[in-house]
Amino acid sequence: MSELTLAQRFEAVQARIHAACARAGRNVSSVQLIAVSKRQPLEALREAYALGQRHFGENYAQELRDKHAALSDLPGLRWHAIGPLQVKNAKYVAQAAHVFHALENVEVAQALNRRRTHDALRCLVEVNVAGEGSKAGLSPDALPAFLAQAANWPALTVVGLMAMPPLSDDAEASRPHFRAVATLAKQHGLTELSMGSTFDFEVAIEEGATWVRVGTALFGERLR
Numbered sequence: 001m002s003e004l005t006l007a008q009r010f011e012a013v014q015a016r017i018h019a020a021c022a023r024a025g026r027n028v029s030s031v032q033l034i035a036v037s038k039r040q041p042l043e044a045l046r047e048a049y050a051l052g053q054r055h056f057g058e059n060y061a062q063e064l065r066d067k068h069a070a071l072s073d074l075p076g077l078r079w080h081a082i083g084p085l086q087v088k089n090a091k092y093v094a095q096a097a098h099v100f101h102a103l104e105n106v107e108v109a110q111a112l113n114r115r116r117t118h119d120a121l122r123c124l125v126e127v128n129v130a131g132e133g134s135k136a137g138l139s140p141d142a143l144p145a146f147l148a149q150a151a152n153w154p155a156l157t158v159v160g161l162m163a164m165p166p167l168s169d170d171a172e173a174s175r176p177h178f179r180a181v182a183t184l185a186k187q188h189g190l191t192e193l194s195m196g197s198t199f200d201f202e203v204a205i206e207e208g209a210t211w212v213r214v215g216t217a218l219f220g221e222r223l224r
């Protein structure tokens with residue numbers, strides 16, 4: 001893996017996205033690759049940008065804030081906040097993010113709504129379809145009541161659902177979870193699906209993902 005250049009890894013992931021789209025009979029333009037750059041050095045992000053990558057995903061609000069500032073010279077770069085968020089850090093996401101993928105609680109939604117001053121922040125609600133106790137995300141049962149409150153947050157636009165199935169050696173293990181998320185989104189008239197990471201993004205595309213969040217396959221191992 002470390003033998004490969006960043007350009008080769010990006011090319012390989014793009015090829016896998018194309019193949020998954022072909023298998024699923026989908027147009028490649030319906031799937032957006034988010035390069036998950038958490039704990040990757042700025043030089044790696046600049047190199048990815050030079051290769052044409054524009055969408056980057058960060059988990060930690062302070063890291064997002066710092067990278068947003070450090071790379072503000074790159075036109076068209078779009079930040080996706082993909083990790084769990086605490087109220088006290090909502091301001092960083094409100095300032096820097098193009099899309100927030102991990103909305104799951106009312107207090108955070110209210111804080112983002114107060115802090116967002118430019119265009120509406122597009123948000124995905126994170127759902128815990130596998131019913132894992134330890135995992136972030138709303139249970140599907142809680143989704144209707146949560147979505148009903150979205151009208152109270154004019155600075156946010158809920159556009160879809162996000163999910164992170166249990167890690168597994170077998171990408172196929174994610175398929176039923178992805179399918180459940182896609183069904184749930186359809187039931188609620190939501191069009192965007194943020195699902196799939198390095199180990200299962202092709203299955204996610206086959207099940208309708210519109211945003212895949214890929215880190216390791218693009219950048220290699222993360223810094224500690």
Ligand SMILES: *Cc1c(COP(=O)(O)O)cnc(C)c1O
Nearest residue numbers: 036059082197198213214215216
């Ligand atoms: C880190 C992370 C990813 C990317 O994971 P990889 O296995 O490196 O592709 C995707 N989504 C979320 C929410 C993450 O935290």
